[in-house]
Amino acid sequence: MARPLSRRTLFQAAALTAATVSTAAAGRAVAAPHAPAAGPRVPAAWSVRPFGLADVTLGPGVFDAKNRLMLDHARGYDVHRLLQVFRANAGLSTRGAVAPGGWEGLDGEANGNLRGHYTGHFLTLLAQAYRGTGEQVFADRIGTMVGGLAEVREALRHDPVVLGVAGRFGRAAENVRGSYQYVDLPAAVLAGAPALTLSAWVRPAHDAAWARICDFGDDTTRYLYLAARNANGVPRFAVTTSGPGGEQGLDGTAPLPLGEWSHLAVTLAEGTGTLYVNGTAVARDTGITLTPAALGTLRNNWLGRSAFPADPVFAGAFEDVNVYARALTAAEVAELRSRRAAETSAGRGDLASYAFDETAGGTFADGSGRGLDATLRRTWGAPSHPGFLAAYPETQFIELESMTRSDYTRVWAPYYTAHKILRGLLDAYLATDDGRALDLASGMCDWMYARLSALPAATLQRMWGLFSSGEFGGIVEAVCDLHALTGRAEHLALARLFDLDRLIDACAANTDVLEGLHANQHIPIFTGLVRLHDETGEERYLTAARNFWGMVVPHRMYAIGGTSSGEFWKARGAIAGSLGDTTAETCCAYNMLKLSRTLFFHDQNPAYMDYYERALYNQVLGSKQDRPDAEKPLVTYFIGLTPGHVRDYTPKQGTTCCEGTGMESATKYQDSVYFAKADGSALYVNLYSASRLTWAERGVTVTQTTRYPREQGSTLTVGGGPASFTLLLRVPSWATAGFRVTVNGRAVPGTPVPGRYFGVSRTWRDGDTVRISVPFRLRVERALDDPTLQALFHGPVHLAARAPGPDAVRFGLYGNAGLSGDLLPSLTPVPDTPLHYTLDGIGLAPFSEGTEDPTHSYFRRSEPRVVFGGTDSGVANPARGDGTTLLDEIWAGAPFDGKGALVTRVRSTVDAWVSAGLLGRADGDKVVRTAREATYAR
Known part of the structure; x- marks a missing residue:
């Protein structure tokens, strides 16, 4: 076995293979335990840089508790289930794995047209888990998934090959559900025979109607077929020269059992047709006048495929398929029930005979003596480029190019799914140094560039403007990150092919065009634009992203930090007027956090981190249920903001986009606690969260000890040193009084300003201790379009009322307000339960608690009388x-x-x-x- 290539060699190889997918990196470059690959270079445009997940460890607290729940899920979930849809699409054995279901299965929404996306999310989950913990189990699982995907891509590059399985008598050929495979027979198979017998052993794997066992015809007008199930679920034979309305047919009386072998036979001669199931005649018609001779020579002769494009391909196994130029007797058919045709008095079919006992290749030998060998094929042919990797055929990508309106039941965001897979592969590479992951990622981008670069600009603009079907998620960011690794010009050119000019131009001009747009289709576009600015220097991209952020925050932001109503944006400032059961899609919060973080690397506007704290401590934390589950990540899709809403932590039967981003969020809570100035002169403390930072470049550690937000402050202890730098402590915009800082017990001079950073400059030495006091007060935030609709906050914590709906709870708060303006005296604390209160007999609790209690995020302010101090x-x-x-x-x-x-x-x-x-x-x-x-x- 050849020695695996080093990362440096991989980069050199990538630079040299501009037009093809590099296969030299198929071997795995094995890293030492918990030794992540060197990530992409930090863009020169970033004035601050983040720390890696391995550099920051969570301490005990609300984040650590939810993180541990998700890590347990990541350790226990069977990753072969995620690979199932990929393996099926490539015609490989699925190894008995069951698809995850929901959006990841063929039976999910829109027939599973988004399948594969969740696998990408899970790869990112595992990569983040490994970087954050160093546990080998996560690296091993990444290796399994990357290896599986490499096998899938290799299989897709070539013609399909038989998947041999145990049969009724010996071996059989299986078409895995989702493989889109069929057997193509030569045109002369029926030979214009005046009589006919079709005999086949089949083991159906799915109950889809109209999946064909065989279909011989020219089109949807002239044909002969045998279907495993008709609309009533029973077998059907039909022949016609005038389409469905002219079919002469035979219908069975009972469904074929799934997962079991059944023998079907049809005889046709002298006007009589008979249908046999397991040797017993179940239907006979003496009025069938059509024969193969009446059909003539037919162009398409298929096993497992229908001439009607909407019909499914047959999922299951074939064995001993025979075609005779005469009608077998009932006794001869009964013999076929108990042994192979070759061992019966009828013998093998004289028109065609396929035992399907091959164990390799994609050709099936004809035993009739006529030499009509059959070929295994895919309905969609072969990929347009060897880098193609997906869990469904390339047809979704092809069809998108001609679509003029959205129809997600036909095409559901194929480039969005490609993004998730690409992102997961990049994260897998950066976490484990597995060269196969980088090779797969690079190949995907080569394939996309080959497709998209050949399209006119107008076609691209039309595609990306289509709701849902044209959604491409954060693919631009991922492609830019790949370009930073490979330096390939094609990869940067690919990133620019996703420019949606009318949106970019409007936002660059600060023209708000968001009303009516699908929120999560567009938020990640802007993170990609920031990265495009990093790679190209084009200011238009960065300006558009900054202006876009300001159109969402606060104008379309709910109190918990989320945005969108029914996945769409309403008019600017419409908050009370847009509340419903489907507000605040969780993916939107995930992507707004990512955009805020990325913008901060360019412009240290504290508003970005104020927003980050709000959305992270409230919606993102609250979107994860507080209980373990091996099967589901237990993350919300929508968080309804109607009175008494109960959160659904297993939405849409699972495996949705929001469960994917929820898994990612729960394994990277620490990614924005600290940033460093690019020159190492300052350390930003953005969030008060129990954690430990290892700042290797400065030779120090910073341990943050706090129970925040249960504690109104935090303690930072410096280890190592000496090192000179400025500690920049975020003063939250809500901290309007009492923010204080001491170093080693002595007050730091200066006036902290809410919504700014407070700097402490010194030469730090081992054991230096910084104490930050951040007094909370109870305050309200009014909906922009209705001041009587309000949300309650205690410091960063959104307090939600727990009570049934459907009417909004009504509270008065001024009656006992303190001179500081703090409304807290109006509430009654719940003993021994921090941050829990009651008001007028109604409980109030942090929104971040992942319970199934009915909650009110907003309440109606009711102050009917003027009351002071009670x-x-x-x-x-x-x-x-x-x-x-x-x-x-x-x-x-x-x-x-x-x-x-x-x-x-x-x-x-x-x-x-x-x-x-x-x-x-x-x-x-x-x-x-x-x-x-x-x-x-x-």
Whole structure:
């Protein structure tokens, strides 16, 4: 066996093989345990860089708990199930594995037109799990999957070969369901015979209607067929010269059992046709006038394939198929029930005879003496390029090129699926240094470039503009990452072939065109555009991505950080008006986090990390159920924001896009806790999360000890050193008072500004300790289009009410508000359960808890009377036309230095409302007097 190629040799080989797929890397470059490949170079445009998952280890806390649940799932799930659809498509043995189901099986939505995507997600899951833990089990599973995919691609490159299995008497030939394979017989097989007998042993593997055992014909007008099941589920024979309406036929009386061998025979002579099942006549018709002679010489003579393109291919096994130029007697047919034709009095078929006992190759010998050997073929032919790799035929990609409108039942986002597979392979390579994964990824891009570069620009624009069918996910980002590894010009050119110009141009001009667009079809486009900017320097791409982010945050962002309603975007600012059971698709949050992170590498705008914290600590954490499961990852698709919504953690029978991204999210919670300036001069602490960073370039470790968000702060301990750099601590935009930093117990001078980073510069030494205090307060966030619809936050934590629907819960919060503006005194803490409260008898809990309790993310604000410090003024709380109440305007001035400052605010606000005719003077005086007499918490 040849020595595996090194990574350097692989890169050199990739540079030299511009037009073909490199096969030299088929051997695996074995790395030392937990020694990931050197990743793509950090783009020069990045002013900060991330740390690898191996550099940051999670400590005990909410992230670690959910991470462990997903790691257990990754350890236990049978990866051969994921390979099943790939192996089937290539005509390989599926090794008894059962497809995952849902979107990954042939019986899933749109007949499984998205199958293969989940395998890519799972590869990324395993790669992240291995990089984060170093456990060999994950590397082993990656090796199994990559090896399986390499076998699949090799099989797809060549004509199909027989899959020999145990038969009724000896060997048989199996067509795996999903292989799209059939047996092609020579044109002369029927020879214009005036009489006929068809005899076949079959073992059906699926109950699809109209799958043919044989179909001899020219088209859908002139033909003769034997189907395993008709629309009623029973066998059917038919012959016609005038299409379906003229069929003369015979129907069985009972379905053929699945997974069992059955013998079928049809005899036809002198106007009489008889259908036999297992040697017994089940149907006879003396009025069948058509014979093979009436059909003439037919062009298509198939076993397992129908002339009707919508009919499925036969899934199952064939053995001992014989065609006779006469009608066998009932006794002769009965003999065929118990032994091979060659051993019966009838002998082998005189028109054609196939034992199907071959164990290699793709040709079946004819035993009739006529030399009519048959050939195993695919209905869709062969791939257009040797780099093709998918779990379904290339026909989806081909058909997309001529589509003018979306139809996901025909073509469902083939380039989206290609992206997931490509991304998984790249991640597998970067985690394990397995050269086969890089070779497969490079081959896929060579194949895509060969297809797409030959298309006119107008065709590409039409394709990428199609909803669903033209969706391509984050493929541009993945192709750019591959280009950073290979340096191949074709790969960068491929990335640019996905430009959707009208969207890019609009967003570059800061023109909001998002209303009506499918959200998750477009979010990952912009992460790809940022990477295209990195590789090309074209500012239009980066500008478009920045502007797009600002069109989503906050204008189309729900309180939990998610976006989309029924997978689509509504009008700018439509929050209350877009709530439903299918809001906040989980994939959208995943991709918005990725975009925010990537933009931060270029522009350290703290708003990106404010958003990151919001979406990560609320929707992403809350999308994972808090219980183990070996079969399902237990991740939401949508998170409904209607009152009393119950989260569905096993959506659409599983294996959806959101379960895929959910698996990825749960194994990379640590990826954005810390960033470093590109020159090593500063360390960004973006998130307060229990973790340990190994910053090898500076020779230090940073251990973050915290129970955040149950704890209102964090402690950082430096190990190693000495090392001089600036520690940049994020001050959340909601931390409006009390953010403090000490180093070794001494206060750090300076004024932390909410929504900025607070810098601490020094030469750090082993044992230096930084304490960050981040006081939380209870606050509300109002829906942009309805100020009475509000969400409740305690620091970064979105508190959801747990109560049945369908009506929104109604809360009042000002009655006991503190001078700081903190609304927390209105809530009653639940003993021994951090971050759990009650209000008016209704429980409030962190949205991040993955329970199946009915929840209310939003509530209706109800402050009918003006109350201060628990004292009721007796005055109704008036409101302006926009819904803003008197109390809203008073408390908008918080925090107050003392009671006097609050009373002054009350007096000035009351005077303004009285002047505007919104409040009577007498009632205004009562309000001021109550404010002056009340007692307040700080």
